[in-house]
Amino acid sequence: MMGNPASTDRDWVTLLSDNSRTGGWREGSWQVPKGVRWQFRAGRAILSAPVLRDKLLYVAEIHGAVYALDADTGRSRWTRQFPNWIHSTPSISGNSLLFGCDGGKVYSLARDTGKTIWESATRGEVWSSPVVRDETVFFGSADGRFYALEHKTGKPRWTQNIGGRISASAYAAEKHVYFGCGDGKVYALDASSGRIEWSTPTGDGIDSTPAVVDDLVLVGSEDFFFYALDAGTGAVRWKFETKLGVSSSPAASKDVVFFGSKDKNIYALDIRTGKLRWKTFAGSAITSPLVISGPVVAVNAQGPVLCLDTVSGQVLWRAGLGGGLQSAPVLAGGRIYLASENGMVYALE
Amino acid sequence: MDRRDFVKTAGLGTAALLLNSGVGRGQANPGRPATPPIKVHGVPRSKPSPLGIPGLFPGRVVEVFHPDSISGNRVSQPIIGRMLNEGMKDLTGESSPAAAWRRFIEPHDVVGIKINPSGAPVCYSSPEIVREIIAALRSIGVPAQNIVVFDRYAYEIEMGSYQALIPAGTRLVGIECGAFDASRYDFDIYCDADFFGESETRSFLAKVVTQELTKIINVPTMKDHSAAGVTGCLKNLGYGCFNNVARTHQAPYTFTDPFIGYLCTTEPLRSKAVLNIMDGMREVWHGGPLTSNWNFVYEAKTLFLGTDPVGMDTIELEAIDKKRREEGAISVWDNDPKTLTTDSREFYRNPDKNLFFRQPGHIAAAGKLGLGVSDLKLIDHRQLRLT
Numbered sequence: 001m002m003g004n005p006a007s008t009d010r011d012w013v014t015l016l017s018d019n020s021r022t023g024g025w026r027e028g029s030w031q032v033p034k035g036v037r038w039q040f041r042a043g044r045a046i047l048s049a050p051v052l053r054d055k056l057l058y059v060a061e062i063h064g065a066v067y068a069l070d071a072d073t074g075r076s077r078w079t080r081q082f083p084n085w086i087h088s089t090p091s092i093s094g095n096s097l098l099f100g101c102d103g104g105k106v107y108s109l110a111r112d113t114g115k116t117i118w119e120s121a122t123r124g125e126v127w128s129s130p131v132v133r134d135e136t137v138f139f140g141s142a143d144g145r146f147y148a149l150e151h152k153t154g155k156p157r158w159t160q161n162i163g164g165r166i167s168a169s170a171y172a173a174e175k176h177v178y179f180g181c182g183d184g185k186v187y188a189l190d191a192s193s194g195r196i197e198w199s200t201p202t203g204d205g206i207d208s209t210p211a212v213v214d215d216l217v218l219v220g221s222e223d224f225f226f227y228a229l230d231a232g233t234g235a236v237r238w239k240f241e242t243k244l245g246v247s248s249s250p251a252a253s254k255d256v257v258f259f260g261s262k263d264k265n266i267y268a269l270d271i272r273t274g275k276l277r278w279k280t281f282a283g284s285a286i287t288s289p290l291v292i293s294g295p296v297v298a299v300n301a302q303g304p305v306l307c308l309d310t311v312s313g314q315v316l317w318r319a320g321l322g323g324g325l326q327s328a329p330v331l332a333g334g335r336i337y338l339a340s341e342n343g344m345v346y347a348l349e
Numbered sequence: 350m351d352r353r354d355f356v357k358t359a360g361l362g363t364a365a366l367l368l369n370s371g372v373g374r375g376q377a378n379p380g381r382p383a384t385p386p387i388k389v390h391g392v393p394r395s396k397p398s399p400l401g402i403p404g405l406f407p408g409r410v411v412e413v414f415h416p417d418s419i420s421g422n423r424v425s426q427p428i429i430g431r432m433l434n435e436g437m438k439d440l441t442g443e444s445s446p447a448a449a450w451r452r453f454i455e456p457h458d459v460v461g462i463k464i465n466p467s468g469a470p471v472c473y474s475s476p477e478i479v480r481e482i483i484a485a486l487r488s489i490g491v492p493a494q495n496i497v498v499f500d501r502y503a504y505e506i507e508m509g510s511y512q513a514l515i516p517a518g519t520r521l522v523g524i525e526c527g528a529f530d531a532s533r534y535d536f537d538i539y540c541d542a543d544f545f546g547e548s549e550t551r552s553f554l555a556k557v558v559t560q561e562l563t564k565i566i567n568v569p570t571m572k573d574h575s576a577a578g579v580t581g582c583l584k585n586l587g588y589g590c591f592n593n594v595a596r597t598h599q600a601p602y603t604f605t606d607p608f609i610g611y612l613c614t615t616e617p618l619r620s621k622a623v624l625n626i627m628d629g630m631r632e633v634w635h636g637g638p639l640t641s642n643w644n645f646v647y648e649a650k651t652l653f654l655g656t657d658p659v660g661m662d663t664i665e666l667e668a669i670d671k672k673r674r675e676e677g678a679i680s681v682w683d684n685d686p687k688t689l690t691t692d693s694r695e696f697y698r699n700p701d702k703n704l705f706f707r708q709p710g711h712i713a714a715a716g717k718l719g720l721g722v723s724d725l726k727l728i729d730h731r732q733l734r735l736t
Contacts (some may be wrong), residue, residue, distance in 0.1 A: 044526065044527055044530065045503070045504075045526040045527030045530070047503070047504070047507070047526070062503070062526040062527065063526070063530075063532070085526075087512075123518075124517060124518065125520075125521070127512060142512075142517060142518075142521075143517060143518065144517030144518065162517075163517060164516070164517055165512070165513065165514075165515060165516060165517040165518075165519075166517075167512040167513050168513065180513075182512075182513045182514055182515070182516070182517065203423070204423075204514065205476070205510065205513035205514040206513060207510045207512065207513035207514075222476075222510055222513065222514060223423070224422075224423070243422070244422075244470045245470060245510060247510045247513065262469075262470035262508075263470075264641075285469070285470050285508065285641075287507065287508060287510070341504060341526075341527055342527055343527055
């Protein structure tokens with residue numbers, strides 16, 4: 001059982017919606033937003049993605065402030081200021097909100113009050129989003145280590161020395177944890193012990209968070225390729241070449257995986273074969289994660305947010321509200337929540 | 350006298366402050382306002398380091414070429430390592446790369462690597478070069494935590510994916526996040542000039558330079574520049590370490606000449622910038638600094654090394670102008686008003702169009718400020734061709 005599933009289609013509890021890291025894919029319809037329901041000025045750049053649960057939207061801005069906003073009104077319920085920068089997308093599990101800081105700490109806050117439950121230190125920036133499964137918090141750090149902590153207390157369960165800088169978030173499956181590393185390898189660790197089960201090299205560093213669909217680990221690399229690896233062995237099942245690095249995290253539906261490349265295209269590939277279904281020119285290098293809601297896939301294209309038809313790749317709608325590069329939109333409850341590089345948070349519906 | 354009261358005028362006096370180069374080999378900039386006085390508020394009474402600009406080897410520029418340094422649009426890190434080793438030995442005259450690096454860096458230094466991520470993903474400081482520099486620093490005993498890869502804009506660093514690509518333990522600093530973010534600048538160290546009646550006339554130097562680093566290795570790219578003519582060592586340091594510099598551009602005029610040079614004279618930036626390694630893997634000969642038009646990108650497969658930023662930028666300028674001539678484009682020195690356009694899309698597609706009266710004369714102006722050698726006849730230009 002996953003540790004932090006989105007409880008309803010109105011929740012979006014971690015990067016790419018939930019622990020499946022599939023980018024929010026659900027069956028259903030989608031409607032073009034008619035306007036801005038509310039906007040909130042955080043004041044500083046927001047590079048991480050918001051998360052949502054029980055009508056509270058949580059946003060972390062770069063200079064260390066964390067906000068809990070009423071998802072209906074945009075009013076702040078509570079705010080906490082932390083001493084270090086925050087690149088990490090928060091993650092929700094139970095009543096706790098987890099995120100990392102550039103100072104090397106990972107925090108667990110009470111979701112309703114913002115009070116600190118525990119904090120744990122590493123020796124490098126934690127840009128990745130913590131993922132929770134079976135009462136264990138998993139994350140990598142720029143100190144080259146991968147950590148597993150006890151969810152309730154923050155006490156270490158195990159640590160694995162990887163060696164390369166880890167900035168991408170992990171995918172936690174039942175028995176294994178998968179992640180990409182700055183040393184160019186994709187790793188699978190035993191979730192209970194941290195033992196390295198396999199590692200598969202790519203040609204350059206990895207900044208993309210993997211998605212796992214059935215027995216395939218789907219992830220992009222700076223070596224220009226997008227990979228599908230066998231989840232059990234790490235063997236390359238197929239790989240697809242783009243014209244530049246792939247740091248965007250993929251979104252996956254039942255049989256199609258979507259991702260962006262710095263070559264400015266958004267790609268849709270058949271998950272089983274790696275064959276191209278469509279590609280759409282976005283006009284800007286794509287580095288932020290893609291998300292899916294019903295029949296549309298959405299991405300922040302360095303300013304405008306694009307929504308494309310999942311079947312044809314046709315651009316259905318675009319909004320030019322902000323410029324966050326790392327921030328991914330949240331599509332939940334019939335709304336789109338956006339956080340921008342100029343410090344604004346928007347709710348569209 | 351406190352730091353705020355200390356006003357340094359780059360040692361040249363008021364007359365020098367009014368030098369209006371910008372003319373250089375081209376035509377004048379008709380209608381540009383006169384160059385205002387530029388006041389440099391550096392660290393008072395600081396004793397310039399002998400390693401500082403123009404450094405240990407004024408006028409020496411080492412150019413290293415390897416035909417396989419880019420293969421299939423990818424920069425080859427192993428070949429970069431060889432190019433760097435040979436270039437460092439030639440620059441310093443030392444017999445080993447480690448001895449060459451020790452001429453500039455000591456194990457206790459806190460070393461900043463000033464990258465130029467703007468223009469990613471087309472042309473930006475290659476992570477492969479940055480990684481090889483880090484490896485060289487580690488090899489002479491600099492701890493990973495004392496190596497800082499930095500630039501002004503956090504979002505551009507992310508665009509280049511340096512966060513994934515630089516080794517564990519090294520630090521990555523984006524000085525600004527978002528508009529109007531001045532929190533990481535030192536309000537005591539600045540250059541002050543009123544160019545176009547702007548509300549804030551000061552450009553502040555980043556705290557990472559004034560307070561944390563002891564040495565800086567400058568890793569610019571090889572690009573033409575819509576305002577400055579080219580962007581190389583000088584502009585990557587000046588416009589990449591100070592804030593509020595876009596105010597010097599008001600199309601079609603720009604004060605990159607002489608402002609870039611003045612910024613680079615500011616202590617402690619001048620004393621800490623001990624080495625330049627220019628990424629000439631991909632050369633942008635039109636549309637810089639932000640172009641994404643591959644038609645104007647040339648795989649030069651070259652590294653330039655030197656301590657003299659003026660000498661290096663002079664060689665870069667010659668190379669870019671030569672490439673433009675080969676492509677049949679106008680010179681970066683061409684200041685004919687007929688070349689001007691206000692349509693940036695036209696500029697990005699047509700190499701005979703300018704957004705500004707370009708100012709490649711900023712390099713020679715910096716030479717006049719004592720930052721290096723701009724006379725081609727006096728530059729010791731060494732060319733290594735590796736295979």
